[in-house]
Amino acid sequence: MNHLLATVITGMVTDENETFYFIQKDGFTFALDKKEGQHKIGDMVKGFVYTDKQQKARLTTVAVETTRTSYGWGLVTDVRRDLGVFLDVGLADKQFLVSLDVLPELKELWPNKGDKLYVHLDVDRKNRIWAVPAGPEVFQKMAGPAYNNMQNQTWPAIVYRLKLTGTFVYLPENNMLGFIHPSERYAEPRLGEVLKARVIGFREVDRTLNLSLKPRSFEMLENDAQMILAYLQSNGGFMTLNDKSSPDDIKATFGISKSQFKKALGGLMKARKIKQDINGTELIEQ
Known part of the structure; x- marks a missing residue:
């Protein structure tokens, strides 16, 4: 059998x-x-x-994509630290185990419940069926080329490979591959984790995308900077205040100290959102 x-x-x-x-x-x-x-x-x-x-x-007779000879997506339903993770591949009365032997050595990088793995099935001598995650060559064969016009777009991305050099992901809505350098994330994602990643570059050599999990610079600005941006946008992109303005004028307009105001302006200038001169502060057109 x-x-x-x-x-x-x-x-x-x-x-x-x-x-x-x-x-x-x-x-x-x-x-x-x-x-x-x-x-x-x-x-x-x-x-x-x-x-x-x-x-x-x-x-x-239920259609099952995941077989010995074909790959399909499985949803993680349970995690057993002594065994591995269990996947739902579409059967009402059966889930398949991904053995701990093929999962990352660091258990904090194992998939969590709700994560997704692209797997095929294997059968051992005792007729036990195991789910085996797809290797990078499977994704490379499956995925299509990315395009060099996707800058700053944000897309779902599923982690399929973890390396010291970074995180490799598959974009299911685009059928494309991407890479997240360690400098573009705050923590290493899990295998199978579904991320929201932003396009920051394009690799011509293999037509894949460079991605980031960090917000754009203006999205990281503090509340004071956001308040100043909103004020500028509602006043035609210009205000007479700058970092030389009096503390009283700044307090009257924004309700913050001059030191807070200067710090916020510094962040906005670093993000290339504003420019200053002796007349005041102006939004830079994006």
Whole structure:
């Protein structure tokens, strides 16, 4: 039976009871739940073969993308530090384990519940079915080329490879690949984590994207700077105040001290959002 498990087969209905049809293939029998549809003895039925939680041989006509020979996405439903992580690949009564042996050595980088892994299935000598994450070559073959016109766009990105050099991700909505350098993140993402990543560059050599998990510079500005930006935007992009203005004028307009005001202006100038002269402060057109 080992060679049939985790594959799609076509077998014959040879028997039934109140709950199941029994499908035979190569001398082995698989139970098909009658809730999936009506059949009669002698019908040929196509379906995915697996063993359920009780290790009973089963066949389902539910479409399953993840097999021995094909990859599909699995949703992490449980994490067992002594075993690995369990994935839902679309079967109502069975989840497949990704062994701890193929997961990162650092358990804090393991997938969490709700994360996603792109896997195929493998079967050991004891007829146990395992989920095996796709390697980088699978993603490289699957993904299409990125384009050099996506700067500052933000997209969902799923982590598929962790390296010291950075994080490799797949953009499911675009079918593209991306890379996040350690300098463009605050902490290392988990394997399978679904991120929101911003495009900051394009690699012509392999047509992939450089991405960042950090906000744009103006998004990191403190509240005082945001208040000044809002004031400028509501006043035609200019104000007579600058870092030489009196503390009283600054306090009257913004309700903050001159030192706070100068710090906020410094951040805005560093982010290239404003410029100053003796007349005041002006927004820089983006």
